[in-house]
Amino acid sequence: MNLVLTEEQRELRGTVRSFLAAASPLPDVRRAAESESGYDPAVYRRLNGELGLAGLIVPQEYGGAGAGYAELAIVLEETGAALLPGPFLATTLAAILLTELGDKELLPDIAAGATVATVALDGDRALNGAEADVVLMVDGARVRAVRGGGRTPLTTLDPTRRQARVEAVAGEAVASSEAGMERVRDLFAVAVAAEQLGVLRASLDAIVAYSRIRVAFGRLIGSYQGVKHKLADMHCKLEQAESIVRNAAWAADEAPGELPLAAALAQAYVGRACFEVARDSLLLHGGIGFTWEHDAHLYYKRAKSDEVLLGPPRIHRARLADLLEL
Secondary structure, eight states, X not given: OOOSOOHHHHHHHHHHHHHHHHHSOHHHHHHHHTSSSSSOHHHHHXXXXXXXXXXXXXXXXXXXXXXXXXXXXXXXXHHHHTTOOSSHHHHHHHHHHHHHHSOXXXXXXXXXXXXXXXXEEETTEEETTTTOSEEEEEETTEEEXXXXXXXXXXXXXXXXXXXXXEOOOOOEEEEEOHHXXXXXXXXXXXXXXXXXXXXXXXXXXXXXXXHTTOEETTEEGGGSHHHHHHHHHHHHHHHXXXXXXXXXXXXXXXXXXXXXXXXXXXXXXXXHHHHHHHHHHHHHTGGGGGSTTSSHHHHHHHHHHHHTTTSOHHHHHHHHHHHTTO
């Protein structure tokens, strides 16, 4: 096992980071979130047309890059850190499901960015459900693809990622595999944890930078022992979360037998750590962190939204305990 990024993986991270910094800086994220669609379709097209990210893990014979989950985790960490609005995570989850066990007919259009797809994660609730061309509805081990039908936008905590309730209409059956769905759910856990790692890192980076310029009572706030201790604790959470995510992504690619435990650990630890760091970052920013104009609250909201995206934390802790036979 080697959890250190390779040169190619570092290049991938740098490319995605540079693209997002130029194409989707936080002021643009705010404007896109307030638009009718909730995201900038032009940025999404470029993300796929120039970088091919929608098809990153899609096999090459279906128009994708055929990359591994280690590479996908790197990309999702960067999109999380940038608070990328829009259906990238939703389409990624759909690509995971279809690549692993579903009907491959949808994959070429997903990989090309021509089809926006999503997965109903909680009954009829789906990320970017109103914007998606195809919604994959999951009922136990059975999956069906729904086009059209009623889509009711939901009021959510996170303004940078929309959700909708999808009308339960007939759709085309695309998969049925109980064992396969267990692996898919674990891969979803890894993907979301990778995004959470990016949110965590960006939240910590923001408060570290602020502590170096904010003066209170004649001193930089970063010089106070209480602030130093808190930042050190936050950094420890980042280090642990990064190791957990890297291990889970490695297991997804190289050790499928270890994936259930690694995925359960990722959701049990990383989600909570992400929220705690985003919360503490907001608090350490002081009064300005609570204002609408500051970005700290956006990371806080994404962190909380992601923490419960795949179910409440107690579910993942209970599964982790079961796997460890505690």
